[in-house]
Amino acid sequence: MNTLRAKLTGFLVGGVVLVVVLATGLSFALLTPPHFEATEDAIAAQLVLLAGLIEAHPDTPPASPGRLIGASPAPAGGPLATLPMRGLNAALDRMKGGRPPVVGEVVVSNPPDGGSPVISARLPDGRWLLLPVPMPPAPPNPGWAVVGWALMLAIGTTAVMVFAVRRLTAPLALLERTAAAIGPQGEMAPLREDGPTEVRVAARAINLLSSRLKAAMESRIRMVAAAGHDLRTPMTRMRLRAEFLDEDQREAWIADLDELDHIADSAIRLVREEVQRPAQTPLRLDLLVDEVVGELDGIGLPVTLAATGPATVTARPLALKRAIRNLAINASTHGRGARVEVGTDAQGALVRIADDGPGIPPALLAQVFEPFFRVDPARGSSIPGAGLGLAIAREIVLNHGGSLTLDNLPGGGLEQRVRLPALPGSTPDPEPMSA
Template identity: 60%
Template sequence: MNTLRTKVTALLVGAVLVVALLATGLSLLLLTPPHFEEADAALATQWGLLADLAAGAGQDGALVNPAATAGLRAAPPGGTAEPGPTEGINAALARAGRTERVTIRRVEGVPWPIISGQLADGRWLLMPLTAPPAPQNGYWALAGWVLVMALGTTLVMVVAVRRLTEPLALLERTTATIGPDGRLDPLPEEGPTEVRAAAEAINRLSSRLKQAMESRIRLVAAAGHDLRTPMTRMRLRAEFIEDEAERTTWINDLIELDRIADSAIRLVREEVNDTARSRVRLDELVGEVVAELKGIDMKVELDHAEPVEVMARPLSLCRAIRNLAINAATHGRSARVSVKAVEGEAVLTIADEGPGIPEALMERVFEPFFRVDPARGKPVPGAGLGLAIAHEIITASEGRLVLTNRPGGGLVQQVHLPLARP
């Protein structure tokens, strides 16, 4: 949960709880504690008055009710003594100059403490303590207060932070939905003001990017198409060159230009291709490509092919596999191909015996018109678009193309495609 929303929520909740705890602690420090001595003095005075009245009444009013919790009794009450309050009241009686000593007890079944003391004639005077009893669940009340405070603060902060960071979350969700073709569906411009503003900005950005991409695609396609006419005229003129070597050089250069224009148009077509994908038997498709290339005397061998199905555009995927196999057969001297299923993916492996690619150039191999001929051996004809086209096709099929150098020499091209669901 390492997200901005989580971090901001945790920061705000922690800050509010710390402030609340500090304020509570400061309040407890500043509140005046209760004056226990004054309360003890008042209780001692009440006790003295009752004791004097009981002594003046004599034995006639002696044994009121042996089970009573207030009045006169012949024996002391039971229960548990409270040492602290007892000492306080006895100290107050001593300060008042009285010789009686009392005991405060907790009697089972009685909601208040009982003050009991023996009079001079041997009788016991019982008086209820006129003070509210201490709460029985004080710690639970404190724990409940802390819990309610924490939960309430967290809930409020989660709602507030979610509302404030919704534009960022919208941007994150939108970015995650961008497909391999870079296209983005328009977002509904509704909701709070901030969300509407973010949706409008994303839609404007998507529209401008789409216009820029379409403009670039049209430019490349138009340039590749328009080059065909002057190249055709130049090839006709080259046919009339009397010097055979010069004529061959011109024709080869024109063939190379035609190949570059054709590859550029194919790359543009793959970028704008929106044909629906279908189920494709990858092992059968690879077998057809290998047979086709072997028919034109290319060193391509199929080692192993497990029956696997993927979702792709058949013609485009065939073109991508053909480009990779041709690269291995031409630049790497030979190609060995295998197809297998590994952990929910179809893996196509094309290994060659060439010099490989320098690690420093590995990140640039998918760039259009990028050539690695100096590192791969003698120059061969090509536009430098084969890997770019294959990468575009495989990425559009929700797959990935990985190139690695073999320790013993050679390059390994691996195509990973998700298996088609049953």
């Protein structure tokens, strides 16, 4: 409920309902209540007039089912209507000179058949004048009628406001869905430019942004690939010329050329990882990590497998192996030793690589994944490298639907955490992998 759409809907509905409630209360306060005394006085005058006519014409036909007004030997039956009877007797007493002599006791009763109330007035000769009072029937359940009116008001207002808010916030919802659908490489499917004007404008702007972003990324990829490829030719010529130099100078030149070749090769690998999408297969992550640790330990790097547990993922074996190797090499060279753990938790498969180095300054943690970024001053040593190992590893992990995070350990050192979607019940690939 903590969304702009929900908040805006609640604000508008609450505002409308509050205004209606205040307006209704003000109306009840300003409306003049009906003048019951005037109505009672008019009925009393009519009753006196009819009683006088019957007294002047004793032969007036008596009241009957077909004749509602007339004289009767007894009053009308039914339960008494106390309030109307009290008001009518008070109106007769208010008449000039007191109660007229032609009208004696007056009772008002509700007939058993549920019709209009009947006034029974005693005449001087002992008979009763029957006078029905036509009144509209009281509405059944007046309280529920008010509640129903309030509910209909609230439901109708909410429906209208929800429709209006959804219409107004459609571009924002479109932006939210589009942002959630952006892939690891920034790609997104083109949006349909239809619907209301606001939605069409937003979709057109997003499609334009997507096309420009894709063009910029492709241009960057082509530029890096071309630069890495074009460096190969001059470096080969320089390597041939270095053979004719003195032995001391030749070794320095060959070392520099090897580092340049490593940089060019890393750049090309990064570009290939961004543009290529080989098929993924089920893979035992713990066996892959054990193989990487064994290879690095075999070449003399301080890498150990601290703990391991079965974990199956869907991955491209060579690419994922390259990512784990880059992270382990980074920890063993810059962090003076790497401890690797593999397992699973509620969020999927997890690889933890911890080292004993000085860590990374918190201000630089957000930049370590940038290509060619180096943290050598923070590591305390100048180690040759292209500065692309973390960038390539992160690109591979993201392409597998996972995440790569770096955190400084409380007691010193750095922890690299690779989290991948686990695949329980999959059959791992038993074939050994090689880079």
